[in-house]
Amino acid sequence: MGAVLLLTASCAAGGREGTAIPDGDAAAEYVTAKFSTTLERLDEDLSANEPRQSTHRSYTRIDDKKSDNTVTAIQVGSPPSRLFKNHSNRDSADYRDYYHPAGSDVEYTLLGPVYADLAPTTWVSIPYDNAGYGVCFWGGYTAVCRMLSTVQSSLENGNAAKQAKSLRDGSVELTAEVTLRDFLEERVVILPDWALEPISEEMRDEVIETRIKLDPEGRLKEIEMNGLISGGGHEIEIKEHYQVLEPPTEESLPTIPPDDQVTALKTDAQVDEFYDRMNEITSGG
Template sequence: MTVRNHRHRRLAALLACAGLLVATTTACGSAKAGSAVPDGDQAATYVSAKFAEKIEALGNDFSGNESRKSVLQRFARVDEKKSNSTISAVQFGRPPARFSKNHSNTNSADYLDSFHPANSEVEYLQLGPAYAALAPTPWVSMPYTAGNLNECFWEGQQDVCKMIQAVADSVNKGKAAKRANSRPDGSVELSAEVTLGAFLQNKVIVFPPSLLGLISDKMKTEVLPTRLILDPKGKLTEIEMTGKIADAGHEVEVRMHYKLDGEPTANDLPKLPDASQVTVLPDKAAVDDFYRRLGEIQGG
């Protein structure tokens, strides 16, 4: 099952993430450390407002300038077809340099590392041994065409943007918000239920049509328990979305866990590869051909 996202191939589809930067409802204030958080009938109203507050703040969270280091555990399964990978990402400096490592958790040869140095007109992709047939060198370079697009268009953060949008879509329907717990350190843990339909509609993971056809309408109404943690300033530090959903002899399993991973430094960025180790993809035609062949290797 091919479920890896490639920003170059799906940039147009990801334009939907821009909706994350638009406030959707009126927000309430943050709970203070140690303060009571509503229970019972008041909980859903409070939690919904907290989610709305988080969505409003995304324009600042993902402005494209803040240094950030994160890790995402990414697992999806439909019946026996599955994908299991870890995406480690670093954004550092202003203007930012960005580095992401997308590694399979089951095949050490299956990885793609993407590096865009600050202000560079090109970006680099390091090919794991599984993709050695794509180029005679371990790296390829290509024109950088993303301009000043925010972090939601970068592999290192696009998954978390889409996860939050799936939460927002579910919460805005009035049924997903569950709990809000204030922690002693001033952070807040939010719990909600995201429908599988919202997960699929927001392309948190892109399933091929052959697998989408196995997912019934009833399964799409079932929910994936979701947990978010906001620090005392309202910054997202963690989001986890997990669950198993079955119907008519088929089963979908999702395990997504994103969290910040300490403070980034310049040492987290790779050195520029030597020119002798880089195959240059000079134009759009070469880039398109590269990703076509990559898709063939991945089976999608």
């Protein structure tokens, strides 16, 4: 008889065993369904107007080149005001905070000293039009959407080893192995061309360990990806950790900056130039 995967549900009287799920194809189908449900539920949860706060730490090392930053995402209100802060963990001067007040036709960006040459003021405003875009388009949610899409892609391609277990509080933990190839193709981390060159085809087929935790209601609480891959004299290290935190309050949001502290970008050409120059800084170009 093959090994079984046990899902254990707890109760106040000391816990009781849940249904035993066979290992292999049946377990794969169960976990695949769980991931699919999680993706569907995520879109529903993120589209809701309830207060939400999360952090996502992203660390990538290719040989001796490192990137280490934390994104904090906050939404409050109905309709929501949204703030996401992208801060380097290696350089306190390297940060960008993006703030969209509910109903505003502009989004404000607060630039850290590393980006001082991009504008004469620390704040920049850019026209905001969210029509037709899904929740994953917003920078505060982009990475977690891509992380889950990476898992889904690996599952659909048959590349992921799957396990599931229930915890005493009723939450569920899912694990899978996703390929570096899927991770890069889903653009969880966007690497410049010079950083991609040392990553061979063989390295791209290696796996990244992934763990997802759902609360007792099936909502996403945490997702973590870790991998250390070597080949051809090169090494890539991946550490991604997304966590849902306690709900924020209005005090978590900044105040709208006065006009004299804001550089207003109004044309597509101005916006494109702004992001092109920012990309030169962030990509090391």
